[in-house]
Amino acid sequence: MYKYTTSSFTTRLGMRPIVARALYSSSASSPIKRVAVVGGGQMGAGIAQVSATFEHGVTLIDVNAEALERGQKYMAKSLARVAKKKFPAEPNVASDWVEAVLGRVRPTTSLSEGVRSADLVVEAVVENIGVKQKLFGDIAQAAPGHCLLASNTSSLPIGRIAEHLDAEAKARTLGLHFFNPVPQMKLVEVVRAEHTGAQAIESAVAFVESIGKAPAVCKDTPGFIVNRLLLPYMMEAIRLLERGAAEARDIDTAMKLGAGYPMGPFELCDYVGLDTLKFITDGWFKEGDGLRGDKAFAASPKLDELVAAGHLGVKSGRGFYDYSASKKK
Numbered sequence: 596m597y598k599y600t601t602s603s604f605t606t607r608l609g610m611r612p613i614v615a616r617a618l619y620s621s622s623a624s625s626p627i628k629r630v631a632v633v634g635g636g637q638m639g640a641g642i643a644q645v646s647a648t649f650e651h652g653v654t655l656i657d658v659n660a661e662a663l664e665r666g667q668k669y670m671a672k673s674l675a676r677v678a679k680k681k682f683p684a685e686p687n688v689a690s691d692w693v694e695a696v697l698g699r700v701r702p703t704t705s706l707s708e709g710v711r712s713a714d715l716v717v718e719a720v721v722e723n724i725g726v727k728q729k730l731f732g733d734i735a736q737a738a739p740g741h742c743l744l745a746s747n748t749s750s751l752p753i754g755r756i757a758e759h760l761d762a763e764a765k766a767r768t769l770g771l772h773f774f775n776p777v778p779q780m781k782l783v784e785v786v787r788a789e790h791t792g793a794q795a796i797e798s799a800v801a802f803v804e805s806i807g808k809a810p811a812v813c814k815d816t817p818g819f820i821v822n823r824l825l826l827p828y829m830m831e832a833i834r835l836l837e838r839g840a841a842e843a844r845d846i847d848t849a850m851k852l853g854a855g856y857p858m859g860p861f862e863l864c865d866y867v868g869l870d871t872l873k874f875i876t877d878g879w880f881k882e883g884d885g886l887r888g889d890k891a892f893a894a895s896p897k898l899d900e901l902v903a904a905g906h907l908g909v910k911s912g913r914g915f916y917d918y919s920a921s922k923k924k
């Protein structure tokens with residue numbers, strides 16, 4: 596098995612692509628061993644959990660100590676479920692396994708300390724371009740020179756997030772777009788911005804495979820692959836409802852049983868969060884690269900009305916559907 600050291604990885608960056616591919620294509624040979632995750636919310640905790648499950652050393656960084664505590668509780672609960680399935684007849688083995696995985700995640704509120712010896716930093720903080728740009732500047736300063744710099748953004752261009760970095764740091768910057776809930780969802784979109792180096796993509800693909808996920812490489816265009824196809828579909832379903840063509844429940848039933856989708860479009864909207872859906876589509880309509888003024892993303896009166904009323908989907912107890920009864924159970 597290829598043994599990784601920081602210096603050998605740095606040397607490998609200069610190798611011819613064909614040799615590098617052979618080295619990095621096997622999950623066992625991923626050069627990334629130490630992962631720093633910035634942002635201990637829903638996504639960050641999930642990315643930290645999965646990385647630690649596959650034996651990477653992880654630091655989980657958040658400005659808010661309470662968020663780190665919540666993140667640890669989330670991981671413990673999620674790992675306990677996994678352990679129950681993995682070791683159904685051995686409760687002691689299961690709890691030892693959970694402890695061992697959690698033991699590989701070190702929480703900290705210090706960014707510089709958390710990224711100091713990382714091979715990969717995955718940023719998963721609030722979806723705000725100014726916050727992310729500043730953070731990437733700080734990470735590039737504090738992380739080692741070989742470290743890959745990745746953002747988990749759903750809707751912001753990687754090129755803009757990296758805008759203020761120098762060319763060398765830009766070549767190590769890319770998108771790693773995980774899906775929610777991270778422990779269950781197999782896909783990670785590996786996003787190649789114009790400035791991202793081929794070696795960074797190779798290493799990122801090897802890392803994704805090393806944590807049991809499937810990579811899909813794509814360019815830095817709005818919505819990458821999955822959201823670029825899903826959002827017009829969700830907005831069109833809302834417009835179908837607005838036109839009175841069918842009820843939400845019937846549209847969901849039709850798409851599940853007629854198209855074989857696991858969730859109907861309104862179940863999906865409520866799961867994603869109606870505020871998130873509105874935030875992304877409004878942004879694309881106003882200034883999305885190649886999408887400005889695209890009717891598919893024009894405001895929807897029904898969506899605006901629900902968001903204004905605070906009906907944001909599953910997280911608020913009501914969206915297109917009412918979840919208050921199921922929450923009380």
Ligand SMILES: NC(=O)c1ccc[n+]([C@@H]2O[C@H](COP(=O)([O-])OP(=O)(O)OC[C@H]3O[C@@H](n4cnc5c(N)ncnc54)[C@H](O)[C@@H]3O)[C@@H](O)[C@H]2O)c1
Nearest residue numbers: 634635636637638657658659662719720721722748749775
């Ligand atoms: N929630 C999803 O379904 C989903 C799916 C894919 C991608 N994403 C993307 O992942 C990112 C995070 O989303 P989330 O749902 O986990 O958000 P979240 O609100 O649950 O968590 C964000 C965390 O970041 C922390 N934070 C904010 N600024 C920080 C900073 N400067 N340094 C360190 N920590 C900071 C906050 O304290 C919070 O704990 C966003 O970019 C989002 O677009 C979200």
